[in-house]
Amino acid sequence: MTERVRAWLSAPRDAAALVVFRVAFGLLVSVSATRFLVYGWVEQLFDTKFQFHYFGFGWVPHPGLEGVRLLFVALVVLGAMVALGALYRFSIIALFVAFAWLQLLDVSNYLNHYYLVTLLALLSCFMPLHVMWSVDAWLRPSVQSQTLPMWCTALLRFQVGVVYFFAGLAKLNGDWLVHGAPLHLWLSARTSMPVVGPYLSMPEVALFMSWAGFLFDSSVPFFLMWRRARPFAFVAVILFHTATRALFPIGMFPFIMTLSALVFFDSSWPRKWLRQGALPHPRPSPRGRGSPLLPLLAAYVAFQLVLPLRAHFYGGDVSWHEQGMRFSWRVMTREKNGSVTYIVKNRATGREWHVAPSDYLTRVQERELAVQPDLILQLGHHIGRDFEQRGLGPVEVRADTLVSLNGRAATPLVDARVDLMTLQDSSRGSDWIAPPTEGPPLSALRRALAHF
Amino acid sequence: MAAFSGCPMPSKPDGGLTVLPDGGKPVQRSEFLRAAGQCALRSSTSFQTAAHAFAANPSKQTWATAMTAWSRVEAMQFGPTASSTTPGGRDSRDQIYSWPLVSRCAVEETLTADGYSGDVGALLINRRGLAAAEVLLFTNPDEVTCGNTAAWMALTPTERAARKQAAAAAIALDVQTRADALVAAWGPFVETLATAGPGNSTYPTVAGALNRVSDSVFFLDAAMKDAKLAGPLGLKTCTATPPCLDLLESQYAKHNTANLRGNLLGLRELMEGCDDASFNGIGFDDLIDAQGAFSVTTRLDASLQAAQVALDALDEPDLSESLVSDPASVRAVYDALKGVTDLMKSEFLTVLDVELPMGLEGDND
Structure with missing residues (x-):
């Protein structure tokens, strides 16, 4: 069995499709980095007084604003080099390092599609995607090959499929499927859209789109893998991402997902477009059979399957407590807003200060902080240390919070009685996170029933 | 478009419900935007009237009337009133009232250098506007602490008072000019706001326009709750040991309680309605x-009323007295406003x- 899997994974396949993926991926990274530089997002997202670090990654150095700007410039160049297949081994590794470094600088910048780009770059580091239609192959014939082993295609399909599948799984809940929340809140705010706008405030539309989104996400990777359904599934991919692009400010995500879905097509599809003949069925390469790749692949696949599921081990509603929220492909599943005020109290004198997060954070950071308990804890520690360094300590720091999830009545997110200075961030469950509001969200279903 | 011309178009977009429980028709977002724009225009026009009275007779009394009218406008910082970094913004707020960017020292430097006899509009914003006029009108001419104090004290008391009054008059004229410009800008802008959507270059989406108006009500958080209280x-x-009186707004005129009342009035008009003194009309x-x-809605309106009650309970026109004699009453206003902002942010x-x-x-x- 293992031998058969190993043989299948190392079987050569036409490299054309993955080479096109390389070109598209490099261009997308380049365009994405250019947007950051042109729109001033580098300054808005990285010119911050305080940075939230990922659990276990507090050691990542901040290169300063100029350094960040240089990293984005580097990404523009490296993306183009990857697209061209120029010095590919160097450029893809450098691209991965630069992109991952930028992502690790501040948790509040986390987006699922940035995480996806990081993973695709990581995987591409292990794939010789420059074997054809590249500067490297043109200059160095020894690099040239018409084929790539099957595991390259399989791994990219798996990665893209995981995003869709878990995004669908995240929608398998009452808020999304029964109440059409939070989609109806978002759609009601977009009634000025041409043609479809007037329909978007109808609760029936929100319920229909909630179900359509759930069914699409959870099934499309399987339909993309099924040869006969693939063209229809790809049309659905294009329609879905065009619609989400038109409705929501989700930047490059629709482009990344649409182009990534191309990896599900036959490995020779670009040759048909270029009117080249299909590659003769390549013979299995004896090289890959003894490779240690299988355990590594298996470990990566297992990790990518378990990591998104960890949210369920915490119990409760992950959209509320946020433990296991990141790296789980829970894409646009909640509308959550909140208010946080830190109450800092001098232990000796009892003098009390009310600290607004905006004293330390940008608005973007503040918006993320208000709904994520681990960020509330991080800033609480920072504020406590800051007060003590200014000679106003020793202090205790409590967080007065009020958060609304999907239109429910706002309720405290963390226990206001707990001194945050006594807590440590942990990957374990956190009993200082308050329970969510009972009852349904602001419901499209209720509105739909009221219509009748 | 021809392809769509034969299609029966749905009725106007609604806000979600077709009928409200009281049988009324739900308010459209565009209707709200028009109402908010008209409210801002009405407030600006009231301020314009007060600014003209202030320019005609620059005195403590006319300044206070203008300041009260302005405090209502200040809570509606969208459209022309807002920062020029926002759609349609003309920085009118800072041009008319720059607090907390105000410096008694800078005003007195300009005064002793006879800087108010020239083009007042060209001065930095912390040296003109209602905040600078307050310094000139409400401080003693003999207590100049900055600038060329020796030359200033060499003037006779009558000359000093006259110079100060002339400076206040020059500033008042500048305020009047800017009030006229604000009202002139608001006139056509009401329609710009009400027609947000495709084809509107200032507000290409209704959501964007609505967001700019909602930004303005967060004045209650950053300015009223945090800066002023x-x-x-x-x-x-x-x-330092509280209270921190040097952080008070309108500390020379002792007009800060009235300012807060004006701010809350403007906010309630946006939140609840602007048609009359009972807050009827279309609001958020x-x-x-x-x-x-x-x-x-019920909790938001209740929290605003609680803030009003707490504010009305302040006995003194000057917070510096309340902060010393009854700090709990000022804290109650702060807590009530926090109740509103917590709801707004969530x-x-x-x-x-x-x-x-x-x-x-x-x-x-």
């Missing part, structure tokens, strides 16, 4: 009702799907 209460930046609460979130934003001010337009997922 938490600072003097000693809950914010001040590390009607949009929330249109989403079916009636309990949010349920208000969620139900209306608007962002906090200065949210970044960028990638998302």
Whole structure:
């Protein structure tokens, strides 16, 4: 069995499709980095007084604003080099390092599609995607090959499929499927859209789109893998991402997902477009059979399957407590807003200060902080240390919070009685996170029933 | 478009519900935007009248009337009143009233250098506007602490008073000019706001326009609650023993309680309605009702009324006296306003799907 899997994974396949993926991926990274530089997002997202670090990654150095700007410039160049297949081994590794470094600088910048780009770059580091239609192959014939082993295609399909599948799984809940929340809140705010706008405030539309989104996400990777359904599934991919692009400010995500879905097509599809003949069925390469790749692949696949599921081990509603929220492909599943005020109290004198997060954070950071308990804890520690360094300590720091999830009545997110200075961030469950509001969200279903 | 011309178009977009529980029709977002624009225009016009009276006779009394009228406008910082970095913004707020960017020392430097006899509009914003006029009108001419004090004290008391009055008059004229410009800008802008959507170059989307108006009500958080109350209460930046009176607004005129009342009046008009003194008319609460979130409306209106009650309970026109004699009463106002802002930052934003001010337009997922 293992031998058969190993043989299948190392079987050569036409490299054309993955080479096109390389070109598209490099261009997308380049365009994405250019947007950051042109729109001033580098300054808005990285010119911050305080940075939230990922659990276990507090050691990542901040290169300063100029350094960040240089990293984005580097990404523009490296993306183009990857697209061209120029010095590919160097450029893809450098691209991965630069992109991952930028992502690790501040948790509040986390987006699922940035995480996806990081993973695709990581995987591409292990794939010789420059074997054809590249500067490297043109200059160095020894690099040239018409084929790539099957595991390259399989791994990219798996990665893209995981995003869709878990995004669908995240929608398998009452808020999304029964109440059409939070989609109806978002759609009601977009009634000025041409043609479809007037329909978007109808609760029936929100319920229909909630179900359509759930069914699409959870099934499309399987339909993309099924040869006969693939063209229809790809049309659905294009329609879905065009619609989400038109409705929501989700930047490059629709482009990344649409182009990534191309990896599900036959490995020779670009040759048909270029009117080249299909590659003769390549013979299995004896090289890959003894490779240690299988355990590594298996470990990566297992990790990518378990990591998104960890949210369920915490119990409760992950959209509320946020433990296991990141790296789980829970894409646009909640509308959550909140208010946080830190109450800092001098232990000796009892003098009390009310600290607004905006004293330390940008608005973007503040918006993320208000709904994520681990960020509330991080800033609480920072504020406590800051007060003590200014000679106003020793202090205790409590967080007065009020958060609304999907239109429910706002309720405290963390226990206001707990001194945050006594807590440590942990990957374990956190009993200082308050329970969510009972009852349904602001419901499209209720509105739909009221219509009748 | 021809392809669509034969299609029966749906009725106007509604806000979610077709009929409200009281049988009324839900308010459309465009209706709200028109009402908000008209409200801002009405407030600006009231201020314009007061500014003309102030320019005609620059005195403590006319300054106070103008300041009260301005405090209502100040809570409606969208459209021309807002920063020029926002759609349609003309920086009118800072041009007319720059607090907390105000410096008694800078005003007195300009005064002793005879800087108010030239083009007042060309001066830095912390040397003109209502805040600078307050310094000139409400401080003793003999107590100049900055600038060429020797030359100033060499003037006769009559000359000093006359020079100060002339400077206040020059500033008042500049304020009047800017009030006229604000009202002139608001006239056509009401229609710009009401017609937000495709084809509108200032507000290409209704959501964007609504977000700019919602930004303005967060004035209650950053300015009223934090700058005007938490600072003097000693809950914010001040590390000295509270109260921190040097952080008070309108501390020379002792007019800060009235300013807060004007601010809250403007905010309640946006939140509840602007047609009359009872806050009837279209406000944000009607949009929330249109989403079916009636309990949010109830709690938001209740929290605003609680803030009004707490503010009305302040006995003194000057917070510096209340902060010393009855700090709990000032703290009660702060707590009541925090109750409003907590609701606004959570349920208000969620139900209306608007962002906090200065949210970044960028990638998302």
